[in-house]
Amino acid sequence: MVNPQIAVDRTNLVIILGMMQVSKKIPFDDPNVLNGVRALYVVSNLIIVGIYLYTKMQIDKKRDMTVLKYVEPAPMGSTEEPKAVTTTVHAYDTSQLRGLFKSQLMGVGMMAVMHLYFKYTNPLLIQSIIPTKGCFEGNLVKVHVLGYPASGDLKRPWKSSAGGMMGMMGGQGGNEIKTDKKSIEAAERAGRGGAKEE
DSSP, X not given: OOOHHHHHHHHHHHHHHHHHHHHXXXXXXXXXXXXXXXXXXXXXXXXXXXXHHHHHHHHHHHOOOOEEEEEEOOOTTOOOOOEEEEEEHHHHHHHHHHHHHHHHHHHHHHHHIIIIISOOOHHHHHHHHHHHHHHHHSHXXXXXXXXXXXXXXXXXXXXXXXXXXXXXXXXXXXOOOBOSHHHHHHHHHHTSEEEEOO
């Protein structure tokens, strides 16, 4: 069976390659066309922000205080031990959403530098499509906006998606979130973490 994350990465790669071919035919030197593509980029980001704000409203409305325990892997290349985390579904979803906002903001910042400082115009078109598509494929949006049940692949805690090259090379290896009782107890005994996140 194909890993859903690999399928998403392949689809994104096909879209990027297709859009690169399309963007070669677009006359970006025409100010009207360039402003149209800029407007498309701005609108796509406003749609994403709107969806994330609606997701936040849904998270706060549900305010699910179910306790969630898991073992967070140590950062790659770190000598630290895995950390036991005890939190609630509400706090977990809120922190995941915060990460999505931060990631979106970084993407907009990088695009601004590439477009305004280095004068690259082609990525505007690709970055109007891929992040919007990714927004709808995200676990939070699937659960809180699209109404998917939080079971199977959507059961919390979610596997961190190793996107880009890492995802295509097979993910993070042994650097996964663990939810089994044995791993949680071992991490709690090791003494790293275990504090409840609010």
